[in-house]
Amino acid sequence: MCSVHDTVEFEKRGIPATVIITEAFKKTAVFQFRAKGMEGHRYVQLPHPVSSLTREAMREVTLRYVDQLVRQLTA
Amino acid sequence: MRNGLGFVDPTLAAGKSKVELAARPADLAGKVVGLLDNRKEQADVILQTVGDVLRARYDVARVVIRRKEHHSKPATGALIDEMAREVNVAIAALGG
Amino acid sequence: MVGLVDEFEFFLEKEWSDGLPVVIPTEERIERMLTGTRRDPYELIGTIPPAMGEATVRSVAIHAVMAGCKPEFLPVVIGGLALMLREEFNLNGVQGTMHGVAPLMIVNGPHAGRIGLHGGNGCFGPGFRANASIGRAIRLMLMNLGCGIAGVASATIFGSPIRYTACITENRERSPWESLAVSRGYAPEDNVITCAMVESPRLCFDDTSREPRRLLTGIADSMTAMGSWNMHTRSDMVVAMSPEHACICANAGISRADVHRMLCEMAGRKVRDLRGGGNWRRERALALPIKVDPDDDDCFVPAIKDPRDLHLIVAGGWGPCTAVCHGWAGHTRAVHGIYEV
Numbered sequence: 001m002c003s004v005h006d007t008v009e010f011e012k013r014g015i016p017a018t019v020i021i022t023e024a025f026k027k028t029a030v031f032q033f034r035a036k037g038m039e040g041h042r043y044v045q046l047p048h049p050v051s052s053l054t055r056e057a058m059r060e061v062t063l064r065y066v067d068q069l070v071r072q073l074t075a
Numbered sequence: 076m077r078n079g080l081g082f083v084d085p086t087l088a089a090g091k092s093k094v095e096l097a098a099r100p101a102d103l104a105g106k107v108v109g110l111l112d113n114r115k116e117q118a119d120v121i122l123q124t125v126g127d128v129l130r131a132r133y134d135v136a137r138v139v140i141r142r143k144e145h146h147s148k149p150a151t152g153a154l155i156d157e158m159a160r161e162v163n164v165a166i167a168a169l170g171g
Numbered sequence: 172m173v174g175l176v177d178e179f180e181f182f183l184e185k186e187w188s189d190g191l192p193v194v195i196p197t198e199e200r201i202e203r204m205l206t207g208t209r210r211d212p213y214e215l216i217g218t219i220p221p222a223m224g225e226a227t228v229r230s231v232a233i234h235a236v237m238a239g240c241k242p243e244f245l246p247v248v249i250g251g252l253a254l255m256l257r258e259e260f261n262l263n264g265v266q267g268t269m270h271g272v273a274p275l276m277i278v279n280g281p282h283a284g285r286i287g288l289h290g291g292n293g294c295f296g297p298g299f300r301a302n303a304s305i306g307r308a309i310r311l312m313l314m315n316l317g318c319g320i321a322g323v324a325s326a327t328i329f330g331s332p333i334r335y336t337a338c339i340t341e342n343r344e345r346s347p348w349e350s351l352a353v354s355r356g357y358a359p360e361d362n363v364i365t366c367a368m369v370e371s372p373r374l375c376f377d378d379t380s381r382e383p384r385r386l387l388t389g390i391a392d393s394m395t396a397m398g399s400w401n402m403h404t405r406s407d408m409v410v411a412m413s414p415e416h417a418c419i420c421a422n423a424g425i426s427r428a429d430v431h432r433m434l435c436e437m438a439g440r441k442v443r444d445l446r447g448g449g450n451w452r453r454e455r456a457l458a459l460p461i462k463v464d465p466d467d468d469d470c471f472v473p474a475i476k477d478p479r480d481l482h483l484i485v486a487g488g489w490g491p492c493t494a495v496c497h498g499w500a501g502h503t504r505a506v507h508g509i510y511e512v
Contacts, residue, residue: 002149002263003113003170008094009150010167013159015109016097020121021170024326028267029170031324035222037094043170046121050171055120062124069125070133073164075099080176083196085233086185087224087316116452147264147501171326 004032004043011038018072020065023048042072100163104134109162111154115146118169125166146171182237186323187315189307189335193237204232207242208249210511216249217256220263221324224316226252231312238308243286244301247364248308250510251276251338254366255309257506264501265368266319270400271331272368272499275409276306276338277484279352280362282512283340290340292488295372295411306336333371333496339486345414346485347421354427354483355507362512367407367482367505372494383420387433390416393495394438394474397449402440405460405476406498407505410434413487413494431483435475443468450500480505 003019010017021029021043033041044065053061100106108129110122126138139162143150146169158165178195182188194200205212205228212229219226228249235248255262255274265272278288289299297303313319321327327334341350348354352363375393380386390410400406412420412430420430442465445451456465456472464470475481480498482505487494 002143002147003111003167005149006111006113006143006155006167007165009152009155010109010159010165011097012094013155014097015159015162015165016099017165017167019170020166020168024269024328025171025267027322028324028326031318032221032267035318035324037092038096039093041096046169050169051116053117058117058120059124062121063128066125066128066132069166070103070129073099073166074103075101080178080181081197082178083198083201083233084181085196085230085237085315086187087222087318116454145502147261147268147503149263 004029005036007041008033008036008038016073018043018069020044020046020069022046022050044068044072103129103164105136106163107137107139107161108135109158109165110138110140111150111158111165111167112140112142113146113167113169114142115169115171121168122166187311187320189310189314194239196233196236200236201229201232204236204240204242204245205229207245210249216253219256219312219317221266222316222318224318226312226316230316231308234311234315235308238311239300239304240308241286244305246282246510246512247278247286247305251305251309251364251366252312254364254506254508259504260366260368260506261501261503264503265499266313266317267325268499268501269326269328270499271327271329271334272370273331273333273337274309274366275333275369275496276309277351277365277409277482278338278340279350279357281360282362284343288338288340290342290486291344294339294486295494302338303336306338310334310336331371333369341484341486342414345489347418348427348485351482351484352507357509361509363507364510365482365505365507367409368499368503369407369409369496372411372496375493375495376491377416378491380419383423383425386416386419387430387437390493390495391434391438393493394434395440397445397451399474399497400450400500401474401497402445402472403450403452403455404500405480406500407480407482407503408475408498409482409484409496411484411486411494413490413492414485415489415491416493417485427483431478431481434483435473435478435481438475439471439473441468442470442472445472
């Protein structure tokens with residue numbers, strides 16, 4: 001899952017990074033972080049469903065996770 | 076791979092060299108935030124929303140959005156390098 | 172048994188096991204397998220994503236042993252893997268996808284026949300050692316060296332039977348046309364592999380048509396579905412016509428190239444027949460590499476967006492059936508090339 005790869009590439013360049021994922025890819029994300037030498041790296045997992053939501057509903061869901069994103073990017 | 080068992084075990088050895096977490100800033104005030112959109116459905120609205128909130132509530136200086144070629148491919152080194160020169164933190168979406 | 176270890180249980184318990192026993196890879200068996208190639212055992216073929224395990228000639232040979240290959244199958248395994256590691260094939264994407272596609276190998280050229288690769292009756296099913304073991308060797312590497320394991324690195328929802336093994340050849344004895352490789356410009360004596368990311372075949376029966384257009388209408392119908400990614404993205408597709416179906420066309424004077432063109436033109440659905448279910452999204456239609464108006468119910472959306480994406484072969488036994496393998500939604504393009512024997 002390439003967004004994990006991208007996240008690790010940012011970290012390697014000294015840029016704090018995180019990734020937003022869906023539930024279906026949680027195990028893949030955990031594996032990918034471990035395989036790329038960043039075992040335990042945090043991520044933000046959106047609740048199911050995602051793909052079938054309207055854009056407005058997607059905005060509403062996303063609003064609830066911005067704090068978590070910020071916590072993962074700051075000390 | 077070799078063992079005392081009389082056959083070869085080709086199981087991939089676990090473990091890679093560790094990558095250290097980049098140092099985190101205390102907060103995002105005045106920072107430039109990079110948002111990497113992998114073109115998966117909903118990634119654009121998710122990142123747009125994140126960018127809006129970061130500007131409104133977290134005092135970030137600027138939000139930079141870039142789009143990848145396709146969600147099933149990693150970003151090119153050139154794209155990551157370009158973003159890394161411009162941003163202080165980054166968020167990738169949507170892993171799925 | 173060796174000592175107190177049951178070697179079959181040892182491998183069956185591995186996370187990367189495909190659930191079936193393997194041929195135990197002893198040094199003797201590995202050395203014997205390596206006689207099937209002139210290449211240096213420590214030559215690196217590539218690394219298999221996402222775990223990036225190294226596939227040297229020797230490690231390929233080990234997996235070929237486990238899969239049940241004979242030494243003369245090894246060049247096909249090496250050649251197939253090398254093709255799959257090409258960037259445009261995007262093996263990394265398929266290893267993690269929710270879909271159940273697998274890299275299907277279509278092997279053309281004289282070596283296929285020499286090693287007993289089967290393209291006749293039952294070629295997609297069990298019973299043929301070369302088909303079964305070559306495809307299985309690839310799968311074992313994708314799972315072990317690449318860690319494309321369901322529930323680990325792979326989010327695959329169902330997997331699919333084609334993920335056990337996926338390697339066939341054409342039915343050259345009864346085909347009325349040139350092979351897939353020759354149609355692409357290779358010489359008949361070239362040993363060529365084509366790899367395409369596809370689903371398990373769905374079978375399109377037609378024992379009624381005597382006239383090509385009616386036959387191809389039915390086959391074209393099997394190339395479309397609301398839930399097929401071929402309708403919503405640019406995707407590869409394999410169409411394997413049985414010799415009987417191919418001959419209905421050939422006997423009417425229709426060439427392979429004509430059938431290819433006709434299927435590309437005929438296979439598709441109008442917007443009104445797509446948007447009511449399945450994976451239809453307006454944004455997806457607008458993102459297609461061809462012009463589609465998602466607001467025009469009469470707009471025809473072809474299943475094949477680029478003629479290079481349709482891989483037409485003649486395979487299977489004599490009988491009124493064509494096998495159609497739908498493709499993936501990711502960014503992958505089928506690959507083909509000559510492999511060294």
